[in-house]
Amino acid sequence: MKFYNSIGPNPQVVRMFAVERGVELDSTEIDLMSGENRQGPYLEKNPAGQLPCLQLDSGDHIAEVTAICEYLDETNPGDSLIGATAEEKANTRMWTRRVDLNICEPLANGFRFSEGIDLFKDRMVVRPEAADGLKAIAQDRLNWLDKQIEGRDFIAGDKLSMADVLLFCFLAFGSSVGQPLNPDNKNVSAWFERMQARPSASA
Numbered sequence: 001m002k003f004y005n006s007i008g009p010n011p012q013v014v015r016m017f018a019v020e021r022g023v024e025l026d027s028t029e030i031d032l033m034s035g036e037n038r039q040g041p042y043l044e045k046n047p048a049g050q051l052p053c054l055q056l057d058s059g060d061h062i063a064e065v066t067a068i069c070e071y072l073d074e075t076n077p078g079d080s081l082i083g084a085t086a087e088e089k090a091n092t093r094m095w096t097r098r099v100d101l102n103i104c105e106p107l108a109n110g111f112r113f114s115e116g117i118d119l120f121k122d123r124m125v126v127r128p129e130a131a132d133g134l135k136a137i138a139q140d141r142l143n144w145l146d147k148q149i150e151g152r153d154f155i156a157g158d159k160l161s162m163a164d165v166l167l168f169c170f171l172a173f174g175s176s177v178g179q180p181l182n183p184d185n186k187n188v189s190a191w192f193e194r195m196q197a198r199p200s201a202s203a
């Protein structure tokens with residue numbers, strides 16, 4: 001198994017998840033800044049041209065961070081970060097999807113269409129006029145999430161899950177590119193600090 005890694009929040013999601021699951025990754029760096037990920041050899045592994053990507057022992061490749069995390073979770077011994085029962089798995093996937101679609105995607109596109117536009121404009125369709133709206137959507141869904149997690153230790157309940165790892169990596173990234181946490185969101189802020197204190201946060 002080989003892990004194609006780069007800078008950015010998506011590879012960090014898998015690295016942090018792997019640490020939490022006790023899985024060691026054999027990593028190969030891809031130079032995202034020079035666009036190595038958008039050229040022939042890498043596109044053969046992941047035609048979406050993005051990082052990360054996991055090469056399986058069979059030679060097949062899996063991309064998309066939640067798919068990679070699910071694969072690592074299912075193929076390694078130890079406590080699952082997705083869930084042990086159908087109910088737990090559905091609950092984790094529900095919160096992961098809410099976090100992914102409502103917060104991570106608009107936050108990331110808000111960045112790509114503004115601060116990150118020079119890097120992304122020749123790689124994908126960028127819409128600078130949409131940037132502020134996307135950032136506002138991410139913040140609005142965080143306001144909603146803040147109320148949802150009142151009294152909870154983690155996003156999906158009382159146990160660490162894939163949803164926590166995904167959201168943490170994107171909020172850490174957001175804070176570093178001009179989309180800081182709103183301190184009024186006390187529950188999300190306290191949760192973020194707890195996540196940041198985990199050794200896996202520096203993965």
Ligand SMILES: N[C@@H](CCC(=O)N[C@@H](CS)C(=O)NCC(=O)O)C(=O)O
Nearest residue numbers: 008009010011050051052064065123
């Ligand atoms: N939906 C993808 C998103 C992957 C993604 O956007 N990766 C970023 C790095 S954080 C990337 O490859 N950016 C460079 C590019 O798009 O050329 C996933 O879940 O893995």
